[in-house]
Amino acid sequence: MVSGPAGSGKGTVLAELLKEQNYRYSVSATTRAPRPGEVNGVNYHFLSRAEFEGRIGAGEMLEYTEYCGNYYGTPKKEAEAVLASGCNLLLEIEVEGAANVKAKYPEAVLIMLLPPSFAVQEARLRGRGTETEEKILERLSRTREEVPCVTHYDYVVYNHDGRVGDTADDIRAIVRAERAAVRRNGNAADNYFS
Amino acid sequence: MVSGPAGSGKGTVLAELLKEQNYRYSVSATTRAPRPGEVNGVNYHFLSRAEFEGRIGAGEMLEYTEYCGNYYGTPKKEAEAVLASGCNLLLEIEVEGAANVKAKYPEAVLIMLLPPSFAVQEARLRGRGTETEEKILERLSRTREEVPCVTHYDYVVYNHDGRVGDTADDIRAIVRAERAAVRRNGNAADNYFS
Numbered sequence: 001m002v003s004g005p006a007g008s009g010k011g012t013v014l015a016e017l018l019k020e021q022n023y024r025y026s027v028s029a030t031t032r033a034p035r036p037g038e039v040n041g042v043n044y045h046f047l048s049r050a051e052f053e054g055r056i057g058a059g060e061m062l063e064y065t066e067y068c069g070n071y072y073g074t075p076k077k078e079a080e081a082v083l084a085s086g087c088n089l090l091l092e093i094e095v096e097g098a099a100n101v102k103a104k105y106p107e108a109v110l111i112m113l114l115p116p117s118f119a120v121q122e123a124r125l126r127g128r129g130t131e132t133e134e135k136i137l138e139r140l141s142r143t144r145e146e147v148p149c150v151t152h153y154d155y156v157v158y159n160h161d162g163r164v165g166d167t168a169d170d171i172r173a174i175v176r177a178e179r180a181a182v183r184r185n186g187n188a189a190d191n192y193f194s
Numbered sequence: 195m196v197s198g199p200a201g202s203g204k205g206t207v208l209a210e211l212l213k214e215q216n217y218r219y220s221v222s223a224t225t226r227a228p229r230p231g232e233v234n235g236v237n238y239h240f241l242s243r244a245e246f247e248g249r250i251g252a253g254e255m256l257e258y259t260e261y262c263g264n265y266y267g268t269p270k271k272e273a274e275a276v277l278a279s280g281c282n283l284l285l286e287i288e289v290e291g292a293a294n295v296k297a298k299y300p301e302a303v304l305i306m307l308l309p310p311s312f313a314v315q316e317a318r319l320r321g322r323g324t325e326t327e328e329k330i331l332e333r334l335s336r337t338r339e340e341v342p343c344v345t346h347y348d349y350v351v352y353n354h355d356g357r358v359g360d361t362a363d364d365i366r367a368i369v370r371a372e373r374a375a376v377r378r379n380g381n382a383a384d385n386y387f388s
Contacts, residue, residue, distance in 0.1 A: 112376075118387050148383045155374045156382045170374055177371035180349045180364055182306075188350045189342045193312050 001091045002171070003098050004113030005146050006139040007124035009159040009167070010092050011043070013113060016168040017090060024087040026079040029055070032070035035130055045075065063104075065096040068138060072097065088175055095149040102152070109178050110153040111171060116160050118143070195285045196365070197292050198307035199337040201318035203353040203361070204286050205237070207307060210362040211284060218281040220273040223249070226264035229324055239269065257298075259290040262332055266291065282369055289343040296346070303372050304347040305365060310354050312337070 004010045017023045029045040031052050040046045047055070052071045055061055064073025072094050082089040093101065098110050115121040121143065125136050150156055155174050159167040178184065198204045211217045223239040225246050234240045241249070246265045249255055258267025266288050276283040287295065292304050309315040315337065319330050344350055349368050353361040372378065 114386060147386050150376060150382050153376050156376050156379050157374055173367040173370035174374060176364065176367035180351055180368060182344060182347050182350050185350050188344050192308060192341050
C-alpha cells in the first residue's frame with residue numbers, strides 16, 4: 001500500500017512498477033471529479049456519492065475514507081482477485097484507509113511516498129497547473145496531517161525529481177526484502193529438512 | 195550479519211557484495227586451522243587458543259562463540275571502524291554470536307543464508323573434497339542445530355547453485371529496504387517540513 005501527499009508522484013511511480021507482470025494495481029473508487037486525462041476504471045472508478053454509499057452498505061469496500069469532501073475506497077473483490085493470482089497487489093490509499101487495511105491485514109506493507117521536501121512538494125503542485133489556489137492550499141494543509149502518520153508506516157521512500165526509476169527500485173527492494181522476511185517464512189526450518 | 199550452515203556459500207556471496215565500495219567486511223577471528231587457499235587476515239584472523247583467549251580477556255571481542263571445538267569471534271575495533279565510515283558492515287557470524295550481537299545492537303540485521311535444501315547442502319560438502327567424512331557428518335549434525343535458529347533472524351535467503359548474483363541481489367534489496375524502514379528514520383516527518 002502506497003500513500004503519499006498530493007505531488008508525491010504516486011501515480012507515476014506505480015505506473016513504473018506496473019510495467020512488470022508481477023505487479024498489479026487494484027483501482028480505487030472515488031467520488032471526486034476526474035482531473036484532465038484521468039480515465040474511469042483506469043485511474044479511479046469514478047462514482048457518485050449515492051453509488052459509493054451503496055457499495056459501502058453492501059460490504060463491497062475493503063476500506064474507505066472521506067477526505068477533502070470526497071470518498072476514496074478500495075473495492076474488495078478486485079483486490080482479492082489480484083492476491084489470489086500471486087501477484088504483488090499495489091494499492092494507492094489515504095492515510096486513514098491504510099491504517100484500516102493494516103488493522104485487518106497485518107501482513108500488508110505500508111509505504112509512505114514523499115517528495116524530497118515540503119518546499120519541493122509545493123513547487124510541484126503549483127507547476128501542475130490543474131488546480132485552483134484554494135485547492136492547492138487545501139492539499140498543502142492536508143499534507144501537514146498526513147506526513148506525521150508516517151510513524152505508523154513500515155517504510156518511507158523519497159521520490160526525487162526525474163528519478164522515478166530509482167524510486168520504483170526502492171519499492172521493488174522493499175517487496176523483495178519483505179518476501180525474504182522470516183515472519184513471512186515461518187516454516188523455513190521444517191521445509192529445509194523435508 | 196550473515197549466518198549460514200557449512201556449504202551455504204557465505205564466503206562466495208559476501209565476496210560478491212564486497213565488489214561494491216559501500217559494503218565492507220569485518221574479518222572474523224578463529225582458532226580453527228586454515229583450509230587450503232584461506233589467507234590469514236583475509237578469510238579470518240587465524241589465532242592460537244591462547245591468543246584468542248587473551249583478546250577475550252582484554253575485551254577486544256564484539257562477540258565470540260566456541261563451536262566444533264574452535265573459537266570464532268568478531269574483533270570490536272575493526273567492526274566499529276567500518277560503521278564509523280558509513281559503509282554497510284558485513285559480518286559472517288555463527289548463530290550464537292549473532293544472537294549476542296543482536297542483543298547488544300538491536301538495529302543489526304540478521305540474515306540466515308541457506309542452501310536450497312539439506313540434500314543440496316550435503317552434496318556441496320561432499321563435493322568440496324577438503325574435509326574428512328567425520329568432519330562432514332559433524333557439520334551436517336551442527337546444521338540441525340543451526341537452521342531452527344532462523345526464527346530469531348530477520349531474513350532468510352536461499353543461495354541456489356550457480357546463482358550467486360541473485361543471492362547477492364536479495365541481500366542488496368534487504369539492505370536497501372532496511373535503510374528505508376521507518377524505525378530507522380524516526381525524524382522523517384520533522385525533516386520533511388524543515
